[in-house]
Amino acid sequence: MIDDGPLWSRVSRRPREFVVLGAVVVVAILVVAWTLVGDSADRPASTAGSGPYSTALGNPNEPDAVLTSRATFPASSSAILVRDDAAPDVLARSAQAAQERRVPLLDVGPTSVQPVRNELARLGATSVAAIDPATIPDVGVGVSGLDGLRSPSSAPITDPTLVLISAGRGSEPARATAVAAGAVAAVVNGTDLLTNGDAVDFVKRHNPGRVIGIGGQFGTPALLSSHVEAARHAPELPGGGYTLFPGRRMVALYGSPGAPALGPLGRQNLPASIARAQRLAQSYQPFSKEKVIPAFEIIVTVASASPGVGNKYTNVIDPKTILPWVVEAGKAGVYVTLDLQPGRADFLSQAKMYTELLKYPHVGLALDSEWRLKPNQVHLTQIGSVEAAEVNRVADWLAALVRDNRLPQKLFVLHQFDSDMLANRNRISTANPELAVMIHADGHGTPPVKMSTWNRLLTGLQPGIVMGWKNFYTEDHPTFSPQQTMAVRPAPWFVSYQ
Template sequence: MARLKSPVQRIIASTTTAVVVLSLVSCSADADREGAMGAAEVATEGASISESASDSPYREAHTENVARVVAEKFPSTPTVIGDAGYSGIAASKMFFDSSDTVVVSGSGIANELRAASIGVVAHAPVLHAPGTNDAEVIAEIDRLGASTVLLVGAALPNFDENEKATKIIQDNGTEEGLAHLTALQFETQNVDDVSDLARSTASLNADAQTLLVPSWESVTPMSNDAKVEAFPIHTKRDGEMAPIVIASPESGISAVATARAYGADIRFMDYPDPRLNSETMKMVAGLADRPLLALGEQFGTGELLAEKIERGEEITTELPGGGGLVFPGRRMVALYGHPSGPALGAMGEQPAAEAVARVTELAQQYQPFDDQPVIPAFEVIATVASEYPGEDGNYSNEFAEEDLLEYVDAITNAGGYAVLDLQPGRANFLEQAKRYENLLKRPNVGLALDPEWKIGPDEQPMMRVGSAEAAEINEVSQWLADLVAENKLPQKAFVLHQFQTQMLQNREQIDTSHPELAFVLHADGHGAPGDKYATWNMLREGLSPDFFMAWKNFYDEDFPTFTPQQTYEEIDPRPWFVSYQ
């Protein structure tokens, strides 16, 4: 797949009045409320939004969120609850000081959803024991001081109920068994896609008795006919005093169910970054320095989550298609090239206005295959590798910003996005990027680095496929992230081209932690479909999940050129950015 181009050329229910009864809670409701009332005064003070944010679209949400009274036992700032092995243990520790009852599921989505459905109704923590973490699950049952444990498709062979004075009840997996367990009638609700597991669990309501069932598998009923014992159903905990909880499709079923069993208000996001759109920002507005729980490590750290909330509230400029994130929320289809003409790609084959019309029509061909907006874009080559050293001796022609303006203005004025592409020759990526600082201060202009044309001090373009070290990439990303932050810009695309492993040296050391940037890996190899797929799969091996994948279609060097439908339906995962050359 090696190639050389011309040298000139990648969720919500709120519990009602909280009542604490029986022996389910280790500390009294009164103690929790007394502790929380001290925080209530602070929350009330913070409920008035700052004067600088008085015109924020999140003002009402901000005021409502910070006025929430939260028990002192919860962390005072945003906290991410990890969920190793999707066990639900960390969530159980966060929400439950103790519990008379626990529900434990075995392996299989059907068992997990059945356990979650029962746990929410019973107001009991839900743990997941697929057979690899029995010791940790047993330790959590001991910590909770549970007197009754319900096993749903689980075994826990090392749990000695006699020694621990704990009753074990085994669910038999049948509809009749569920009725005997709970003395309640459940209504079945199918879950049709894996991506909906956490969302469906987050929507469970203790008062609605819903049994979630995955459409692709079912619980295996037990063979014995023994009568199922009753599992205690307790009343609501003091969930109204829990922080707001956020979840996403990656959140674990047991963790989500445990939060709902406690009575926490779970707000579901399609992507674990509140800047996704205005609705997700409203979920967390005002909570950057206040109690907020996030279910799953996909949210990063509490500090990073707080930073994203702050940025989302401060920077309300939306990108084409809406929201403050480059991806997800939209996909892009781009023409690649240079304003000088057709030699460097499809974009320059026609004047700027005609190029906009062409790429807009191309993006529209993709739209029927995606529910997200498909945005037209240009990838504009700003510095062009050259076979001649030039006056500065760096084998790269750096074009002035004004030479690029016609095409950048045309696409951005049409509601699209522009990406400036650098082919540095012997130059440094950072020094070239700084030449285009004024253009990069625009909210809808991103940056691409092409290591193919990054050569050594004694080399010339086309002698070999170039490469760049992670350290140099990190210098540029740090500078660009700082530029975005200092100028209060929405997130910016940061694209790295690659079609050979050696092009990005020490790729695992590339720092993708900047919330100001959307990191995109652009697989721009050409050839037959089999070759392109092989390159695509090779580049994805060991790739940080922080990268969004991009794909390039060649008009003259692919045989055949993929159609829009093939590009979106046959490439896995579906590319977020597709360019044409």
Template sequence: MSALVVGILVLSLVAASAMVAVVTRPVSVLPAASVETIAEPGVPDAVLVSRTLFGASPTAVVVPERTDAASSAAAVELTNRNRVPMFRVAPTTVGAVADELRRLGVQQAVRIGGEVPDLGVPVTDDTGVVAGDAAPNGEGTVVLLSQAGDDAVATAQASGAETVSMPAPDPRVSGEAVRLLKEQPDAPVRAIGPGFGDRAQLVRRIELARTVPELPGGGQLMFPGRRVVALYGSPGAPELGPLGRQSIPASIARIKALAARYDKLSPVPVVPGFEIIVSVASADPGPGGNYTSVLDVAAIRPWVDAARKAGVYVTLDLQPGRTDFLTQAKMFRALLLEPHVGLALDPEWRLKPNQVHLTQIGSVEPAEVNRTSSWLADLVARNNLPQKALVLHQFDADMLGDRLKIDTSRDELAFVIHADGHGVPHVKMSTWNRIVQGLPPRTWLGWKNFFTEDKPMFSPKRTMDVQPHPWFISYQ
């Protein structure tokens, strides 16, 4: 028989995932179309996985809703070794699990970790009844998992499928998911759970996963598959931040070492970053009278190129003075065409007519942010680029106006509200607590540590203890 290649996407947390049907040793395989989303309210992921992958199974592993880590690990190991389904049973899922056990033809279930409700089949503590053949399945299964529970993951693995855990219901969020989709271009795909949206949306995202360049760290979505830790500043200007206090190679080494400290604390990979000020607020009006000094693209290009080779994400920071953000953003279009380059808007340095820096605190209207984000999102879409970070700096309530008027709907961008408060810890936290209230939808949070203005500066651990957790952390 020729190998049947299938791919499956599974999600539990946001309730979604994608899958592909397969042949497993104990069962007959259920037929599969090319791409399909599967969701049913109230039905747990493990049951949906079992329905999709298993035609029959004489035994199954069951565990109570809550049990200790050792018992859970033992149940997963038993499931994988014997290639049978596993179900975590809660009071709200008893009916769905019992129905699936009947469909599978389970004659006896093995219980691990404590008592479970009546499931309509004999239950035993004797793990010997599920002794099975651990030979690998040769049917070429691919399974893409998106934060499903351990029972759903174990059930998928027991079928012989390859698995990758993803933090969101989108195949683009994980480098491993992207790799598997590229390696299996003809594999049917199943999306289990509502988070993946309808079939058309899933098909489009699979196409993007297979064709769009990847970000540093893998995948094509900024968050939540990675966390960015960045040096802030401008080349050759040490007074503006730590990025400009050493050479390009030394800056790369410095931020990689700092990111590594966070990597030990973060549940997702930490990517090193540069936040480069490419237009600098100036005390003098300058030739155009706009109180801003724009760096030459050629001066920034070596930093961007070196960052790409080193796996460093770059954000171009704008301090436009009396110029608008969109006008300045367009000056750096050539750099923004790079897959690993995003954009940051710094409203503190966006002046109204007759305002000057350090006398008034700047601000920007949501309409100007929307014009800039729309242009940037179109740039991403038209040039087959991965999602870009659009970082909006803020420490004062008025700096971004009515934030709910900021349009964050464009999937091409990851919108970050970045808290720039500094000072003693209680002052920083007061600023943070104000900023995290009333956020626009689909926004992520950023945090800045200051080497000199913070007294004391937060350690990586203390930074990661901030709630909600920041996803973009910069150092100035």
């Protein structure tokens, strides 16, 4: 319970520059099929049957097709070559020929002659062909036209195998090689298979089944394993999928249950709040090509004017009080973010109080740094702040929770309107793929004032952080419409209403 009334209900309106009113269990034994460093001639010959997951770590001069061939073909007496700068039609015809003949397709250029030579030697390929043999560099084996290619003696893959290839130059020969070997190939935009619907569908349907990540872009074997485990076992997010953005936008009611002074979320009961959030999200859909998801941002620890228990200046709401809001929101496809106003407590200690709620796949976490006090500070006399080191401790803990419980990616919101609120912001880590890190702009006032705050927060924003926006019903003059909000650049991925 909130024992002495919400702090915000007992303060006069103040300028915004002074105060705001308002994944995964990793398999026990992970066999690393290929760690490719140094000279490829010293590497093992094959990965067939090497374990539940495999990953290939290459160097910049090794084409992805070479890595794929090594990971999927124990041997092949025949191979097809194509220049790495071949015209699209030549590449397409070469890929089709390799798939039909079930032989590797290796792309070769001035910097990759030696890796291709090494791979042909490993395969035992004595019959090598190309659509235009005259364009192929000397690879140590005579190159004929396709009509001169002998029938291969390679054995196709019989076990379910998915080869993940990062989209980009060289992905088509790698894809064709994987298909020729009998694998299912998925070219993934980025390095996260969780954003690729076809790849997610495959690993769900083939469980267990070997998964091979081609290229160092997929990171460590443990990271590949965690992504596969999440794809196979994690529940989907509201709106579908396993990563938050750019697959959706969110529009949220902000506040706390039963506390109307804290925001619109507390001004009606739970069913009415769900309906209100749904209507609000629908009002944004005409202005977003991405699906707009309704959301709650629930204040679960509330800044207090009195010291309270432990002299912490914060009121902790019992998680059991919040649980029905989390459960019913999940049933209705509403995303929930738990907002912390810790006073003199630290964010990590408070976050851990809500561990069981954060285990729900549709629940994220917000740190409201305005209300994070130093030992001798009090609310409304000083604006709170938090160091990057504390933020990172919370992020690491939350990311581990995602991994250990096979959850989809979580939203991790950092509220800010003043530069000092997030000290050393450039040191805030975005290294946890389990989290979507967001800076949420809490400025209010006239449109020029809000845009000034927005643009100031964008300055120096490190890659990997997305932006959120807050609209105030009474503190903005006027309140931005959905169309005006979505016209802000960059368009916010998360909009909350207070």
